[in-house]
Amino acid sequence: MTMTSHFRPGGMPLDLSLVESVRVNQPAVRRRIDSLNARRSQKKDWQAAWLVKAIQCMDLTTLAGDDTPGRVARLCAKARQPLRRDLMAALGLDALQTGAVCVYHEMIVPAVRGLQGSGIPVAAVSTAFPAGLSSMETKLREIELSVQDGAQEIDIVISRRHVLTQDWAGLYDEMKAYRAACGEAHVKAILATGDLQTLDNVAKASWVCMMAGADFIKTSTGKEGVNATLDVSLVMVRAIRDYQALTGDKVGYKPAGGIATAKMALQYLTLMKEELGNDWLQPDLFRFGASSLLTDIERQLEHHVTGSYSAAHRHAMP
Numbered sequence: 546m547t548m549t550s551h552f553r554p555g556g557m558p559l560d561l562s563l564v565e566s567v568r569v570n571q572p573a574v575r576r577r578i579d580s581l582n583a584r585r586s587q588k589k590d591w592q593a594a595w596l597v598k599a600i601q602c603m604d605l606t607t608l609a610g611d612d613t614p615g616r617v618a619r620l621c622a623k624a625r626q627p628l629r630r631d632l633m634a635a636l637g638l639d640a641l642q643t644g645a646v647c648v649y650h651e652m653i654v655p656a657v658r659g660l661q662g663s664g665i666p667v668a669a670v671s672t673a674f675p676a677g678l679s680s681m682e683t684k685l686r687e688i689e690l691s692v693q694d695g696a697q698e699i700d701i702v703i704s705r706r707h708v709l710t711q712d713w714a715g716l717y718d719e720m721k722a723y724r725a726a727c728g729e730a731h732v733k734a735i736l737a738t739g740d741l742q743t744l745d746n747v748a749k750a751s752w753v754c755m756m757a758g759a760d761f762i763k764t765s766t767g768k769e770g771v772n773a774t775l776d777v778s779l780v781m782v783r784a785i786r787d788y789q790a791l792t793g794d795k796v797g798y799k800p801a802g803g804i805a806t807a808k809m810a811l812q813y814l815t816l817m818k819e820e821l822g823n824d825w826l827q828p829d830l831f832r833f834g835a836s837s838l839l840t841d842i843e844r845q846l847e848h849h850v851t852g853s854y855s856a857a858h859r860h861a862m863p
């Protein structure tokens with residue numbers, strides 16, 4: 546499934562007084578997440594169905610300096626068939642694929658080749674990922690080249706200094722320029738929340754990126770000291786909810802970095818359902834950015850089907 550059917554949010558003028566008035570009640574965030582974590586685990590069949598959903602909403606990712614066309618080709622084969630056929634049959638599934646494959650710019654062409662005919666989009670991390678500290682001209686050109694090479698989704702990184710210096714106009718202008726350079730490609734704004742120091746900053750940056758027309762807001766590159774967390778996710782999804790109440794537009798959410806277990810995936814899905822509702826349990830509005838999550842989900846689904854685990858290396862990622 547691609548995001549192309551989804552109505553794209555249009556953005557709005559920067560409302561500085563709204564951004565500056567945003568505050569996060571940190572103890573309330575902690576209480577909400579503690580109550581989510583204390584929840585008893587749900588029924589086994591429910592869990593299996595939701596783990597399948599997690600696969601459908603996954604940007605299957607490789608973002609390593611030693612990526613090769615061969616590794617990307619194997620990843621694409623995994624994206625096209627994320628579960629073994631016997632497990633698919635036991636779960637009553639005819640077809641299953643991941644939401645996207647996410648790679649660096651230089652790996653777009655092999656990824657497009659590997660996904661040909663599947664309808665799975667290629668997402669590229671452009672704009673000098675992960676630090677984003679090249680010139681604006683270089684970053685905009687990288688987006689254009691990524692789109693030319695066939696990326697249908699672009700994951701940009703914001704300049705953290707705009708947040709840390711409270712330069713909301715600077716962040717808005719940057720995000721708007723990225724969105725324009727993406728053209729028809731969908732744009733996910735990576736906030737790098739582990740670099741932003743406070744939850745107030747996370748909330749304000751979420752608002753500014755949505756006002757500037759981001760299709761998705763995303764937590765992390767996977768390269769910060771702290772990546773996706775449930776606390777940060779609650780703040781970001783509440784910003785999405787409040788933005789929808791103001792504008793009517795639905796912005797997607799992508800937690801990324803360090804989400805490696807089926808148990809964590811279920812916590813995120815529960816958060817999405819409870820905070821935003823079922824629309825955000827579909828790949829056009831929700832993605833996990835993850836390089837190793839699929840391995841654990843496959844293991845847990847095998848256990849669900851067969852009652853036992855096989856060796857982890859049988860499910861190892863390429």
Ligand SMILES: O=C[C@H](O)COP(=O)(O)O
Binds near residue numbers: 765766
């Ligand atoms: O956007 C995706 C992240 O880079 C993946 O992070 P991960 O390797 O911790 O799963």
